Amino acid sequence: MTATATTGATPQPARPDGPSLVWLRDDLRLGDNPALTAAVERGRPVALVYILDEVSPGIRPLGGAAHWWLHQSLASLAADAAARGARLVLRRGAAEPLIGALAEELGAGAVFWNRRYGAAERDVDTAIKANLTDAGIVAHSFAGSLLFEPWTIRTGGGTPYTVFTPFWRACTAGPPPRAPYPAPEELDDAARGLGSDDLTGWALEPTRPDWAGGLREAWSPGEASAHESLATFLDEALPPYGTERDLPAQQATSRMSPHLRWGEISPHQIWHATDVARRGLTGAAATSATRFLTEIGWREFAYHVLFHAPDLATANLRAGFDAFPWPPLDAEALTAWQQGRTGFRLVDAGMRELWRTGSMHNRIRMVTASFLIKNLLIDWRQGEQWFWDTLVDADPASNPFNWQWVAGSGADAAPYFRVFNPELQATKFDPNNEYVRQNVPEWGTDTYPAPIVDLGETRRAALAAYDQVKAARPDPA
Numbered sequence: 001m002t003a004t005a006t007t008g009a010t011p012q013p014a015r016p017d018g019p020s021l022v023w024l025r026d027d028l029r030l031g032d033n034p035a036l037t038a039a040v041e042r043g044r045p046v047a048l049v050y051i052l053d054e055v056s057p058g059i060r061p062l063g064g065a066a067h068w069w070l071h072q073s074l075a076s077l078a079a080d081a082a083a084r085g086a087r088l089v090l091r092r093g094a095a096e097p098l099i100g101a102l103a104e105e106l107g108a109g110a111v112f113w114n115r116r117y118g119a120a121e122r123d124v125d126t127a128i129k130a131n132l133t134d135a136g137i138v139a140h141s142f143a144g145s146l147l148f149e150p151w152t153i154r155t156g157g158g159t160p161y162t163v164f165t166p167f168w169r170a171c172t173a174g175p176p177p178r179a180p181y182p183a184p185e186e187l188d189d190a191a192r193g194l195g196s197d198d199l200t201g202w203a204l205e206p207t208r209p210d211w212a213g214g215l216r217e218a219w220s221p222g223e224a225s226a227h228e229s230l231a232t233f234l235d236e237a238l239p240p241y242g243t244e245r246d247l248p249a250q251q252a253t254s255r256m257s258p259h260l261r262w263g264e265i266s267p268h269q270i271w272h273a274t275d276v277a278r279r280g281l282t283g284a285a286a287t288s289a290t291r292f293l294t295e296i297g298w299r300e301f302a303y304h305v306l307f308h309a310p311d312l313a314t315a316n317l318r319a320g321f322d323a324f325p326w327p328p329l330d331a332e333a334l335t336a337w338q339q340g341r342t343g344f345r346l347v348d349a350g351m352r353e354l355w356r357t358g359s360m361h362n363r364i365r366m367v368t369a370s371f372l373i374k375n376l377l378i379d380w381r382q383g384e385q386w387f388w389d390t391l392v393d394a395d396p397a398s399n400p401f402n403w404q405w406v407a408g409s410g411a412d413a414a415p416y417f418r419v420f421n422p423e424l425q426a427t428k429f430d431p432n433n434e435y436v437r438q439n440v441p442e443w444g445t446d447t448y449p450a451p452i453v454d455l456g457e458t459r460r461a462a463l464a465a466y467d468q469v470k471a472a473r474p475d476p477a
């Protein structure tokens with residue numbers, strides 16, 4: 001296992017026999033957790049700590065659905081840790097002083113964590129590593145959340161990739177990702193004397209009103225559940241994945257995204273389990289397995305793009321798009337989109353699925369995003385923020401990356417002039433209106449709203465606006 005170099009000169013460890021502190025973040029699991037494995041291998045008692053930090057400079061506070069998931073995931077992790085003899089310590093606030101204080105309280109000899117890739121998160125981690133190192137405490141970070149570290153995948157010219165296909169070819173040209181580490185069977189707990197917040201006291205779950213009923217029905221957060229879902233998917237849905245993954249009425253995709261977002265399962269575990277499943281498949285079914293792994297590759301790509309473009313959620317990746325003449329915000333149209341009352345059945349079905357379950361099928365995410373940007377002419381950042389607040393898989397890389405992909409302002413993006421027609425998309429991908437009926441029961445009756453815009457007119461307006469981008473900068477694409 002390789003650790004990153006600590007900052008500055010390496011002083012002698014102050015407490016070589018002190019316990020190890022494992023700082024858990026977007027890796028809420030015990031299996032294939034390199035930081036935890038390193039702590040156990042160090043041979044000293046281990047303290048498991050989670051800090052809810054939404055206050056350090058630049059850290060983006062989580063949305064409502066993410067808070068709900070986080071509560072369930074932490075409860076599940078605490079139970080899994082307890083079954084192995086350890087307590088999960090919870091603290092809330094700025095991570096830098098909290099980790100320092102915890103390490104001191106514990107008399108820690110080492111602090112281990114798995115890396116994060118956003119700029120603000122990296123700044124926090126760098127400062128903490130420097131503080132710990134200065135105090136003579138070993139501080140090591142590990143690769144636990146991505147298959148390929150962003151600085152290891154470069155074009156021949158040494159620059160980051162901006163197009164997915166060569167990026168993924170470069171990733172897969174080398175040796176396969178390392179095998180997953182097993183979860184420790186038991187833990188020698190160092191955290192007994194440490195105070196911990198009460199999870200319920202964090203009030204991450206909604207109460208008045210409790211809007212999470214649909215989320216509870218749709219999802220079962222936690223490490224064990226992530227593995228059960230993956231096994232079911234690989235057994236039953238992997239072979240037809242290639243042909244059915246675009247049909248929202250089918251349960252044809254893996255539903256791994258929130259489990260991956262919170263690190264309840266690692267991409268390495270998914271990679272290797274899929275690889276094993278692939279060996280038993282031939283023809284189209286084997287192609288499905290490759291296709292599924294390619295989707296995992298899109299997640300990698302989004303993170304690599306975020307690593308190199310820290311402002312991904314706020315700034316156009318292609319600066320030419322700054323000239324896009326967004327009209328003044330039409331708040332009524334935005335609300336109709338958010339509430340699934342646009343009068344376009346597939347858009348409304350998607351937005352209501354999102355509100356009810358905290359998720360939305362990928363094809364419909366593309367359709368609803370395209371509708372917001374290109375038919376309502378509303379800035380992609382408004383949509384990204386709504387998804388950030390309502391998705392259980394709201395991801396700092398995948399969410400802004402995909403919004404920019406649909407807008408045409410991002411990496412390897414869909415060209416702006418390619419405007420999804422939501423009615424044609426409905427006919428093609430939900431031909432029997434099954435998905436629409438599941439989510440919009442009043443569709444086809446008098447109570448269903450009339451269309452709020454004319455698709456042809458708004459498409460033309462969007463293309464005219466795009467011409468202004470082209471005029472401002474001849475080749476934005």
Ligand SMILES: Cc1cc2nc3c(=O)[nH]c(=O)nc-3n(C[C@H](O)[C@H](O)[C@H](O)COP(=O)(O)OP(=O)(O)OC[C@H]3O[C@@H](n4cnc5c(N)ncnc54)[C@H](O)[C@@H]3O)c2cc1C
Pocket residue numbers: 245253254255256257258260261292295296297298299300302360361362363365366369387391393394395396398399400402403406
């Ligand atoms: C506007 C928009 C916003 C999105 N926001 C998010 C987000 O916040 N979080 C998120 O995880 N995904 C996001 N996606 C990507 C994608 O829609 C979801 O990952 C997918 O729907 C999750 O379902 P699944 O796990 O069943 O996918 P599967 O088809 O089973 O794919 C397997 C895994 O591959 C990854 N993946 C698949 N497609 C993509 C993609 N386009 N970009 C990045 N990773 C991908 C996910 O980790 C997913 O779990 C967004 C897509 C769009 C168009």
